[in-house]
Amino acid sequence: MAKLYGSVEAGGTKFVCAVGDADFQIVEKVQFPTTTPYETIEKTVAFFKKFEADLAGIAIGSFGPIDIDENSQTYGFITTTPKPNWADVDLVGLISKDFKVPFYFTTDVNSSAYGEALVRKGVNSLVYYTIGTGIGAGAIQNGEFIGGLGHTEAGHVYMALHPKDVADEFSGTCPFHKGCLEGLAAGPSLEARTGIRGEEIAQNADVWEIQAYYIAQAAIQATVLYRPQVIVFGGGVMAQEHMIKRVRSKFTALLNDYLPVPDVESYIVTPAVAENGSATLGNFALAKKVAER
Template identity: 60%
Template sequence: MSNLYGSIEAGGTKFVCAVGNDDLMILDSATFPTDKPEETLQKAIDFFKKFEGTLVSISVGSFGPIDIDNESKTYGFVTTTPKPHWGNFDMIGFLKAQLDLPMFFTTDVNSSAYGEKILDQSLNSLVYFTIGTGIGAGAIQGEDFIGGISHAEMGHMFVKRHPEDLDFAGVCPYHGDCLEGVAAGPSLEARTGVRGEAISLSSTVWDIQAYYIAQAAVSATLTLRPEKIIFGGGVMAQEHMMMRVRTQFSVLLNDYVPVPDLTEYLQVPAIANNASATVGNFALAKREYDKAN
């Protein structure tokens, strides 16, 4: 029987666990809410135990911040997250206590970025932003994730405030009006008192939000010069948002450096519902198994 590889997409609101084969195809999956860590991870463990004997490795793409330094005493931990109960929790240690398998540990956005690269073999570099309940970003150059002492945290970069948004304090508990504080999904309801899906498309709040997201794309363009920037997450799943971001990006960049046609350069994920994270995790789990053997 062929080897199977496991994927855990550990999101702030839900966990998506899946098992795939050498072709990176999903054979089985399970989704459940992100509750307290012990309860949530036990559900993941119970799912993977059904495949004992053929499951050979797992890749975990987690909400952050997390410790991905193999030499660190807190490697495998979720660290300074504001999510209740998860701060300074040893996620990998808990999993390995019952699943003695090679495991790769990275951010959920890195998993998505790697999946997008797997799906488009022509790409050598890309940046992947998730714009949802929070904002995260992963970047790849060649086969390597961009990062030094830890993973990138581009969701908390600081942005220039929109002139019609100066009185909004932002929703980030750490920085107030960083990118996540002014452009993540909760910022819409904080400004308007209405959830994003109920806000009229004619509302100026959408262009305000697109202004901040476009700034993130300009910053990524100027610092990393990727071949493509991909936007996932619930906010960007609304078709009108990508058009707004491209418009704002064009104005802000002002033709300073050449970029590909914006309909190709600023894109949504190749697979809907963030499934690129699962593909990326399968590939990373396979890579981890091959390295261990």
């Protein structure tokens, strides 16, 4: 049988595991809730064991923070995550010990950014944000991830507060920082402000304008820091079409023609890979890359 490539999208809510062929077409895919490390990793290993004879490489894109420094004693670990029981878990070590193939380890948003860049012809500079239960971003320049000592943590940059949040003395839900993007614009902030889960809030509610204000600031930061060709917003919060329109409008007003950017409808977009498959596609390509290294 032809070589297969493995993908682990290790999310704080669920794990999505898949194997793909040489053309990065999915052969089999499964998802399950992220419970305890032992139970979740056991299910991950069991899934890939079925394909062990044909696997050439596996890529893991994980929620973070994670240690991606291959020279570090804690390489492959999930580090200071607030997710109960998952801090200081050796994710790569616990999965890789059962396989004799190379592994690639990065963030889930880096995997998504890589997948999005693959399907966008002529794009080699891209920033991908996921706006969901948490917020993270992956940035690519000239086909390579941006990072130094570790991966970027764009979800925890500080924001200019919306006037209503100032009036209400609301500084977000992040347990680490007051006034950061994740605490102010991730899914839990909606319920914290309104007492209503995000999926139950009417589209004309004022809270969406507040949300868009912060997400547009993220797009401004990506623009001035990285000058990408495309900014992609994925995740559950952005699944509603009215949100991307709000963000584009806010972005245009905040940028105020300071820098030239492409037409906003082609510049600030939602994922091109269907069914939240950007990370899986990106992981297939990264697994192939590490297999051929």
